[in-house]
Amino acid sequence: MSFKIGLLGLGTVGTGTAQILLNPDQRHPLVKDLEIYRVGERSPDKLRAIGLDPDLFTADLNAIVTDPSVDIVVEVIGGIEPARTLVLEAIAHGKHVVTANKALIARHSDEIFTAAEKAGVYVLLEAAVGGGIPVVEPLKQSLCANRITTLMGIINGTTNYILTRMQNEGGDFATILKDAQELGYAEADPTADVDGLDAADKIAILASLAFGGRINLEQVHCEGIRAITAEDITYAQQLGFVIKLLAIAKRQPDITEPVPLQIRVHPTLVPTSHPLANVNDVYNAIFVEGDPVGQVMFYGPGAGSGPTASAVVSDILNIAALLKVERGETTQSDGTPLLDPLLAPCHQNYCAIAPMEEVTTRFYIRLQAYDQPGVLGHIGTCFGNHDVSLESIVQLGRRNQCAEIVVVTYEVREGNARQALVELEQYEAIASVSSVLRVL
Amino acid sequence: MSFKIGLLGLGTVGTGTAQILLNPDQRHPLVKDLEIYRVGERSPDKLRAIGLDPDLFTADLNAIVTDPSVDIVVEVIGGIEPARTLVLEAIAHGKHVVTANKALIARHSDEIFTAAEKAGVYVLLEAAVGGGIPVVEPLKQSLCANRITTLMGIINGTTNYILTRMQNEGGDFATILKDAQELGYAEADPTADVDGLDAADKIAILASLAFGGRINLEQVHCEGIRAITAEDITYAQQLGFVIKLLAIAKRQPDITEPVPLQIRVHPTLVPTSHPLANVNDVYNAIFVEGDPVGQVMFYGPGAGSGPTASAVVSDILNIAALLKVERGETTQSDGTPLLDPLLAPCHQNYCAIAPMEEVTTRFYIRLQAYDQPGVLGHIGTCFGNHDVSLESIVQLGRRNQCAEIVVVTYEVREGNARQALVELEQYEAIASVSSVLRVL
Numbered sequence: 001m002s003f004k005i006g007l008l009g010l011g012t013v014g015t016g017t018a019q020i021l022l023n024p025d026q027r028h029p030l031v032k033d034l035e036i037y038r039v040g041e042r043s044p045d046k047l048r049a050i051g052l053d054p055d056l057f058t059a060d061l062n063a064i065v066t067d068p069s070v071d072i073v074v075e076v077i078g079g080i081e082p083a084r085t086l087v088l089e090a091i092a093h094g095k096h097v098v099t100a101n102k103a104l105i106a107r108h109s110d111e112i113f114t115a116a117e118k119a120g121v122y123v124l125l126e127a128a129v130g131g132g133i134p135v136v137e138p139l140k141q142s143l144c145a146n147r148i149t150t151l152m153g154i155i156n157g158t159t160n161y162i163l164t165r166m167q168n169e170g171g172d173f174a175t176i177l178k179d180a181q182e183l184g185y186a187e188a189d190p191t192a193d194v195d196g197l198d199a200a201d202k203i204a205i206l207a208s209l210a211f212g213g214r215i216n217l218e219q220v221h222c223e224g225i226r227a228i229t230a231e232d233i234t235y236a237q238q239l240g241f242v243i244k245l246l247a248i249a250k251r252q253p254d255i256t257e258p259v260p261l262q263i264r265v266h267p268t269l270v271p272t273s274h275p276l277a278n279v280n281d282v283y284n285a286i287f288v289e290g291d292p293v294g295q296v297m298f299y300g301p302g303a304g305s306g307p308t309a310s311a312v313v314s315d316i317l318n319i320a321a322l323l324k325v326e327r328g329e330t331t332q333s334d335g336t337p338l339l340d341p342l343l344a345p346c347h348q349n350y351c352a353i354a355p356m357e358e359v360t361t362r363f364y365i366r367l368q369a370y371d372q373p374g375v376l377g378h379i380g381t382c383f384g385n386h387d388v389s390l391e392s393i394v395q396l397g398r399r400n401q402c403a404e405i406v407v408v409t410y411e412v413r414e415g416n417a418r419q420a421l422v423e424l425e426q427y428e429a430i431a432s433v434s435s436v437l438r439v440l
Numbered sequence: 441m442s443f444k445i446g447l448l449g450l451g452t453v454g455t456g457t458a459q460i461l462l463n464p465d466q467r468h469p470l471v472k473d474l475e476i477y478r479v480g481e482r483s484p485d486k487l488r489a490i491g492l493d494p495d496l497f498t499a500d501l502n503a504i505v506t507d508p509s510v511d512i513v514v515e516v517i518g519g520i521e522p523a524r525t526l527v528l529e530a531i532a533h534g535k536h537v538v539t540a541n542k543a544l545i546a547r548h549s550d551e552i553f554t555a556a557e558k559a560g561v562y563v564l565l566e567a568a569v570g571g572g573i574p575v576v577e578p579l580k581q582s583l584c585a586n587r588i589t590t591l592m593g594i595i596n597g598t599t600n601y602i603l604t605r606m607q608n609e610g611g612d613f614a615t616i617l618k619d620a621q622e623l624g625y626a627e628a629d630p631t632a633d634v635d636g637l638d639a640a641d642k643i644a645i646l647a648s649l650a651f652g653g654r655i656n657l658e659q660v661h662c663e664g665i666r667a668i669t670a671e672d673i674t675y676a677q678q679l680g681f682v683i684k685l686l687a688i689a690k691r692q693p694d695i696t697e698p699v700p701l702q703i704r705v706h707p708t709l710v711p712t713s714h715p716l717a718n719v720n721d722v723y724n725a726i727f728v729e730g731d732p733v734g735q736v737m738f739y740g741p742g743a744g745s746g747p748t749a750s751a752v753v754s755d756i757l758n759i760a761a762l763l764k765v766e767r768g769e770t771t772q773s774d775g776t777p778l779l780d781p782l783l784a785p786c787h788q789n790y791c792a793i794a795p796m797e798e799v800t801t802r803f804y805i806r807l808q809a810y811d812q813p814g815v816l817g818h819i820g821t822c823f824g825n826h827d828v829s830l831e832s833i834v835q836l837g838r839r840n841q842c843a844e845i846v847v848v849t850y851e852v853r854e855g856n857a858r859q860a861l862v863e864l865e866q867y868e869a870i871a872s873v874s875s876v877l878r879v880l
Contacts, residue, residue, distance in 0.1 A: 134574075141782050264799065306731070345553045439709040
């Protein structure tokens, strides 16, 4: 059985999505069951450019969402309209929907989810928050046993890039923003990012999932990073903090009388020992605290064609898997019902495992050598004889009348490094090889 | 409809699991549908101790896995036998199984999954790797569109605790191991942890999920941390690395001709800038690289009653949700099929949001003051008048003939801090308040 996908939009995310579906090898076997059935775009040229059959093209997006053959509509055009109308129309026609549209969901989840529930269809949105980072589904499925108390995230890549550069370079906001715009890390109109509005959309979506209620976006307190100065960053550093734009949603776990939720976006001094403090550049991370799980964090690329498409296709696969279960397909002649193909392990074969000597890795080797002229040279030659390239040979101390020498190699075949060590240990100037560790 | 749980074992994880099920408020509504139906233990005393009805007790574990009323068997007794026999028996009787048993799955996944597929039942095992960290399900469901190339993890808490202390204190392995044993962070027989065997079990399970094939545990190369010395840690630090026990599985993404998998556990020098370098103490993290998602990381508590139980109950809920879909229940009078209650948003109401002045948070306040005797004292008094407790008042520089003063508060009500600032700005010695930022 194949599942017919109607793809609305072939921009960055749409292209990434199509590229996954066109190359199913070594992905989950269910990817092969997904068929790009119609692509809504302005012109068929974009389809040709990425190897899609131009016959799939249509400029009439409404024809896709009303097409009786389409099972799943993927909305990756962005913005509020016509996305909203198309999504509602798709739902009204019984299509499941996958969307990456955070602005749409943050503003119109009410009518969209009400319509979806009535129609009995899924609206999945992993790609709307955190790009490729699995966070929406883990909140729904993996942390569902918890009382969530805190949700905190670095969920806007542009502002994290700017703050990381201010931190590293000591520069001021305006200069680095300008540079970020030239490099493509910030939009020409940076308002949605630097004033925290994009992060507000995303925390509203996450909080809704974590705290089991809808969020009125207008009640999300929102401050951006325009006012952050180089001085603040320096002083914060002196006090043991880094400044990050955090989106925060919190609830005191009071069982007897529910207390209101806190939900806010603002620059925050984060202790350098906190897991969020080391999330730099365009990376995103979402930190969750719950009872009884404690503290967990999800880290990864918050944007980009590939990561976001990874999230879109995972949503499509989850719907396809559920449809298989719902349709009551059977796998076996005795009528055993089909299991969800994502949750049930389906592999029959053993993986071939490479023997350790075939592995390539970097090495750290610590050895003790007697003081003799040319010993470092001999060590280098010995590794060279076995095709082991060295990054460094350093004498780092003296112990028991020997020089402590540390060798770090480049990526080499483990078998070669082992042979070099056998040869090296025979050399009279080498007293001992005390550690052989691998380096990432 | 309720789902009847047969709980095998009421140790650390079993107790945590029961405690979640006994306290469903503010968790996913589906938790209310889970019923602890039988508890297999040695004596009913443990049931009484945590408020479970002692009538649920049985010492006959086999009676639980063969009971026609039980829907889901939760195996949290650990070890190979009798766990293996009980799990196979449960499967043969058509029960779905949730297990936290990494040793069992790493050794007997072959027969267990073959039996489960034949019987049409789920065997879920989120709790077997990474404690409370969502990683098994995200690998199965959220990253399923990817070609995974690398899986690397700090997945043994004991060794990470020992290495973190060696790093921080400069102590040697034997002393810190002994201390860890006394503090309960390491077992009396530490072999499984410090020789890497526990990590090998876990990476075999993760690799099987990520690379879509079974793993022969005997082919997992395994080195522990006994040989790591204080010198190695110091030298590694000088070269810009920390030493971590990593479990690694890798595959070159060669589409035309599949290459063998690398799978190994060994101490590894990790560059301090790598996300895994900052995972300390008993925390675990799993780092995944895939095409097209790029690099993502899952971080959290790798063990413990609450975290592991969080994973166990999420597995139970996922099975319950699928059973609802599979049984074709309908929600509405018009026969609209029920959606998966974990994936479909079910909340109708808006969350109450606290106004910003009611939020409690720490503040960083930077202000400029003219040199006058008693100015720091006045600042302190002014905050005190509004119940704002201060952690520090520091003069950090001079600009434009003013002292730059940074105030850091404890957790205070935002409204009080704002009132204090209004009063402070009226004081003639204060030239300006240039930054008001929140502190985590």
